[in-house]
Amino acid sequence: MRKNSKMKLDHIAIVVKDLGEAIETYSRKLGIALQSRQRVEPEGVEIAVMSLDNTHIELVQPLQDNSGVAKFLEKRGEGLHHICLEVENIELLIKALQASGFKLIDTKPRTGYKGNKAIFVHPSSTHGVLIEFYEKI
Amino acid sequence: MRKNSKMKLDHIAIVVKDLGEAIETYSRKLGIALQSRQRVEPEGVEIAVMSLDNTHIELVQPLQDNSGVAKFLEKRGEGLHHICLEVENIELLIKALQASGFKLIDTKPRTGYKGNKAIFVHPSSTHGVLIEFYEKI
Numbered sequence: 079m080r081k082n083s084k085m086k087l088d089h090i091a092i093v094v095k096d097l098g099e100a101i102e103t104y105s106r107k108l109g110i111a112l113q114s115r116q117r118v119e120p121e122g123v124e125i126a127v128m129s130l131d132n133t134h135i136e137l138v139q140p141l142q143d144n145s146g147v148a149k150f151l152e153k154r155g156e157g158l159h160h161i162c163l164e165v166e167n168i169e170l171l172i173k174a175l176q177a178s179g180f181k182l183i184d185t186k187p188r189t190g191y192k193g194n195k196a197i198f199v200h201p202s203s204t205h206g207v208l209i210e211f212y213e214k215i
Numbered sequence: 216m217r218k219n220s221k222m223k224l225d226h227i228a229i230v231v232k233d234l235g236e237a238i239e240t241y242s243r244k245l246g247i248a249l250q251s252r253q254r255v256e257p258e259g260v261e262i263a264v265m266s267l268d269n270t271h272i273e274l275v276q277p278l279q280d281n282s283g284v285a286k287f288l289e290k291r292g293e294g295l296h297h298i299c300l301e302v303e304n305i306e307l308l309i310k311a312l313q314a315s316g317f318k319l320i321d322t323k324p325r326t327g328y329k330g331n332k333a334i335f336v337h338p339s340s341t342h343g344v345l346i347e348f349y350e351k352i
Contacts, residue, residue, distance in 0.1 A: 086268040107315040131223040157343030158295035178244040206294030
């Protein structure tokens with residue numbers, strides 16, 4: 079793929095057991111500003127978006143036992159879950175990723191909570207890192 | 216702690232088995248520019264720094280079996296290892312973190328590979344996330 083200096087880290091997602099306690103830690107104790115908090119029903123999670131100077135931290139608490147995030151929490155405990163990179167054109171990216179042999183979780187974009195188009199790439203093809211790519215609308 | 220809008224994500228660190236293969240994936244296939252590659256002997260690792268538009272990805276391969284990174288790799292496999300936040304004054308930060316009850320791995324700054332002063336906070340007090348804080352010199 080062409081060197082893409084416009085690939086930007088939108089957020090790092092952290093899975094937590096209790097969103098209220100995690101906000102207390104990251105916002106009140108560490109001083110990172112809480113930007114928004116919302117339930118994302120299709121994903122079965124509640125999230126808190128925190129603003130760093132150049133990117134975001136997304137705290138994610140599962141609301142349902144059968145969600146991917148709940149399974150991650152049960153298996154690995156709280157911690158870093160995925161990173162999300164913003165790209166200019168998700169359709170072109172999907173083709174490039176497929177041509178390079180990446181294992182895609184989504185081959186068509188899903189609609190994110192802000193209406194963005196997003197896909198996830200499986201950690202088995204990215205050295206253990208779940209990567210979300212999204213195109214801002 | 217005071218809301219600190221100047222807290223900036225310097226990098227996300229990813230532990231990998233083979234640095235050459237990981238550079239191939241992240242640089243050639245994903246198009247993220249390789250900025251530098253170097254051995255950090257005191258830490259027993261070799262790292263590759265990759266530049267995103269607003270932050271960095273640090274790929275880390277252990278060089279010794281007894282390093283913390285080697286133990287992480289053996290226990291959890293390849294994947295997200297820690298995040299590093301840049302702060303303005305590390306000495307003030309250490310006091311504030313201690314006053315807030317965080318469990319610090321370093322209570323005095325260690326010297327990073329670029330001469331920066333850095334400390335690590337234990338994941339048990341940050342919802343499972345190993346966090347490095349550093350002050351740029």
